[in-house]
Amino acid sequence: MQMQSSRPDVFVLRREVRVRLTATGVCHTDAYTLSGKDPEGAFPCVLGHEGAGVVESVGDGVESVVVGDHVVLLYIPECRNCKFCKSGKTNLCGAIRATQGKGVMPDGTGRLTDKASGKSLLHFMGTSTFCEYAVLPEISVAKVDTAAPLTSLCLLGCGIPTGVGAVRNTCKVEAGATVAVFGLGGVGLSVVQGAVLAGASRIIGVDIDSGKFANALTFGATECVNPKDYGSRPIQEVLVEMTDGGLDYTFEAIGRTETMRSALEAAHKGWGMSCIIGVAGAGEMIQTRPFQLVTGRRWVGTAYGGTKGRTEVPQLVQEYMDGGLKIDEYITKKYPLEDINQAFKDMHDGKLIRGVIVY
Ligand code: NAD
Ligand code: DAO
Ligand code: ZN
Numbered sequence: 001m002q003m004q005s006s007r008p009d010v011f012v013l014r015r016e017v018r019v020r021l022t023a024t025g026v027c028h029t030d031a032y033t034l035s036g037k038d039p040e041g042a043f044p045c046v047l048g049h050e051g052a053g054v055v056e057s058v059g060d061g062v063e064s065v066v067v068g069d070h071v072v073l074l075y076i077p078e079c080r081n082c083k084f085c086k087s088g089k090t091n092l093c094g095a096i097r098a099t100q101g102k103g104v105m106p107d108g109t110g111r112l113t114d115k116a117s118g119k120s121l122l123h124f125m126g127t128s129t130f131c132e133y134a135v136l137p138e139i140s141v142a143k144v145d146t147a148a149p150l151t152s153l154c155l156l157g158c159g160i161p162t163g164v165g166a167v168r169n170t171c172k173v174e175a176g177a178t179v180a181v182f183g184l185g186g187v188g189l190s191v192v193q194g195a196v197l198a199g200a201s202r203i204i205g206v207d208i209d210s211g212k213f214a215n216a217l218t219f220g221a222t223e224c225v226n227p228k229d230y231g232s233r234p235i236q237e238v239l240v241e242m243t244d245g246g247l248d249y250t251f252e253a254i255g256r257t258e259t260m261r262s263a264l265e266a267a268h269k270g271w272g273m274s275c276i277i278g279v280a281g282a283g284e285m286i287q288t289r290p291f292q293l294v295t296g297r298r299w300v301g302t303a304y305g306g307t308k309g310r311t312e313v314p315q316l317v318q319e320y321m322d323g324g325l326k327i328d329e330y331i332t333k334k335y336p337l338e339d340i341n342q343a344f345k346d347m348h349d350g351k352l353i354r355g356v357i358v359y
Helices: 028-034 083-087 097-101 150-157 159-170 186-198 210-219 235-242 257-265 309-321 337-348
Strands: 016-026 050-058 070-073 133-137 141-144 178-182 202-206 223-225 249-252 273-276 298-301 331-335 354-358
Touching (some): 050 133, 070 150, 070 309, 159 249, 178 186, 186 249, 210 223, 223 235
Antiparallel strands (some): 050 070
């Protein structure tokens, strides 16, 4: 069945839901794709991937949400039925991977149209949140408590679960552990938050912009270092010296291959684990001496913090409602959609933890 709405150009098919977006975060990944540097970026498309809203209509066969439900949009779906979901080892659901990557719905068609030209637009990361409406497969929305403010919950679409989940799901940081976080933007701050919640004993923030330190300390970093203060000395040497041999866990939340290496080499011999969160430029390669791994350091990576969205996002919302998870503290500024270019500019200028577009 095809359901027509007050917007006749937008429709939902079987197992699809249409969401009226209420808010979306603006993230560097949107800017990266917009820049044209992402070889997998498919245009013309509607960008945005950190959104939340209200289910406005549903297609046939939709069982997990009804009209009026509040949802967070998921760029990694959770079908609970594919071999990835069933493995219990990963959040990388494979159910709609191929079509999502091409910017279309599972049936191979799109649901977005440029009103001015009448031409079809591609979807982005299966979400396309820079738009008042989005159509997604039902496996790509997480139903959340309607009592929680959707303007805040949009940030559970990417940055916060990524950092917190890297700590909890990917590295399973234990109480008392020592942690270093490379990069203190929204994702790095979420690692700091995750480390605090895990009971880490020492959380060292690393950033070349000392202006980021105040927020990091407020979020719970115990100290911060700026590699620029150490001249040409590799920052991993400084950290190893500061910590009597290295950290139990290090996280790279920048997206640079050099800092990925530094983070790995700042991890403690024998057991240190280093997690790559940052997304490096297309085609870039990481490197270290294999002996770093032979001697017991482990190099891992994470997408969306290993978060299984439909299962875990509602839990994060509950944690937020109970006062245990910070979300509002990330929102530096809110913008109407018409000011989205200003939001991108402010993000590039490093002024924001997160800017949020409110519809
Ligand atoms: P951001 O730009 O807000 O923060 C990056 C921080 O790194 C900034 O504070 C910057 O000053 C600092 N920095 C830059 N170069 C540095 C260097 N050489 N040494 C130390 N610090 C340096 O970005 P963000 O939104 O926090 O995202 C961080 C990274 O995480 C990005 O690469 C983003 O694409 C990636 N990301 C990954 C996932 C995932 O699922 N793996 C999800 C979301 C974002
Ligand atoms: O299943 O092969 C796959 C890819 C899943 C998507 C992983 C995305 C990870 C990085 C996202 C970055 C920022 C939003
Ligand atoms: Zn799946």
